[in-house]
Amino acid sequence: MAMASKASIQAVRAEFLDPTLYDDAGVSGVPRLSKGTILTAISRALDLAEGRRSGHAQRVAYVGSFLAEDMGLPPAQVEEVFFACLLHDVGMATMRTVPRMEPSRGARIIANAASAKEILNSMPAGGWNDVIEALNLHCEAGAKIVRRLGLNENVAQAVATHHDCWDASSAPLGAASIVARIVAAADRVESMIDGEASPLMVRRRGPQIVREMSGREIDPEIAARLVGLASRDEFWLGLYDNDLAAALMAANYGGMLGREDLFGFLGVVSDVVDSRNGREVGRGRRVADIARTVALGCDMTERRADLVKVATLLQDIGTLGIPASVLAKPDILTIDEMSTVQLHPTYARDILSEIPGFGAAAWWVGCHHERIDGKGYPGMLEGDEVPIEAQIIGLSEAFDALTSDRPYRRAMAPADAMTVMKGLAGTRFDGYLLGRFESVVGLSQA
Ligand SMILES: [Fe+2]
Ligand SMILES: [Fe+2]
Ligand SMILES: [Fe+2]
Known part of the structure; x- marks a missing residue:
């Protein structure tokens, strides 16, 4: 495969990288929906x-x-x-x-x-x-x-x-x-x-x-x-x-949801996405609870942490737009199929940004597969460009995946999972954030 030219990468990044398009509702928390x-x-x-x-x-x-x-x-x-x-x-x-x-x-x-x-x-x-x-x-x-x-x-x-x-x-x-x-x-x-x-x-x-x-x-x-x-x-x-x-x-059909009802409803949406993607149902909810705890551990306000939880519940909503035949393929994906799968954060970002007051959450979800070394997708963001909330989503998901049983391996002990994750410091995740994560999940002496 030909390497993408530097110019084409810059063009993609310029188009993607404009967080100012997404108003930051993190301050006011989850809107009434x-x-x-x-x-x-x-x-x-x-x-x-x-x-x-x-x-x-x-x-x-x-x-x-x-x-x-x-x-x-x-x-x-x-x-x-x-x-x-x-x-x-x-x-x-x-x-x-x-x-x-x-x-x-x-x-x-x-x-x-x-x-x-x-x-x-x-x-x-x-x-x-x-x-x-x-x-x-x-x-x-x-x-x-x-x-x-x-x-x-x-x-x-x-x-x-x-x-x-x-x-x-x-x-x-x-x-x-x-x-x-x-x-x-x-x-x-x-x-x-x-x-x-x-x-x-x-x-x-x-x-x-x-x-x-x-x-x-x-x-x-x-x-x-x-x-x-x-x-x-x-x-x-x-x-x-x-x-x-x-x-x-x-028109607000169905009436306004209270905080707990909203979490419950989005939890069901998350279950639907989990089952569509062939994952254990309930996994998305579990990851969202971890993410909320981590957000609080990073000194975010309760309101912002609630919005992080909501974003995490909806992180893979974009996969609904990808053919199930691709998602369920037991084989290695072709390059075309891979790039289709990699559209899911962009789909999710565009879908969620239509919801009033969801600008920040849409932006975070759009970045949940970015890596701080610039090798993530879809924007190839680097370092600080990757929002901390997006990294929290990624961290929580990785931790849950490592500490759950898989068909090909047993669940890891939390401490072992943490060791694996620390190996990603400076590439996938920010090192300081990993330290915070470790203390939140109770695995460090600090
Ligand atoms: Fe994803
Ligand atoms: Fe139909
Ligand atoms: Fe139709």
């Missing part, structure tokens, strides 16, 4: 996993909740629609094979009797069977994750049925709840809107396409409502607003 705000941000990782244009899940949530309110549903049901829309493809994050095409689009191509050539062109390499199986699996996997996140059964059911068609004999959507029918319609309609070249074309052709789907793919009553929405400027202005994410977050 709702489940809706956190999941709105995380949904960006799901778009990546599904191979969709960024913001797909957010736009589906916008269409769905707009529709639910327009239909006069009670607030509790609007909230169910919102969460199910946002998470409709959460199961995709756990899939090994990702179907490359929306089935509704495939069905439409065939139903509209396009030319045989066009149908053949749209058929994936392995045939339709793989696609159909993957579709069924991601619906079931998604419903399971939704339950683990503590959302109710209506949300889980809507996620499980989001690819069902209104008129299909095997799984008739007509029997599903109104929440499920809205979610299925919103996903199809957003995919259709996203497939059109320009907003003007969508406005002109959209209503006709929705009428064609009515009674076949979409509940006719919902289709009629959607056609009505298409004539309202406010609907389109909201959909194409650059601050759509902020607007969705501001």
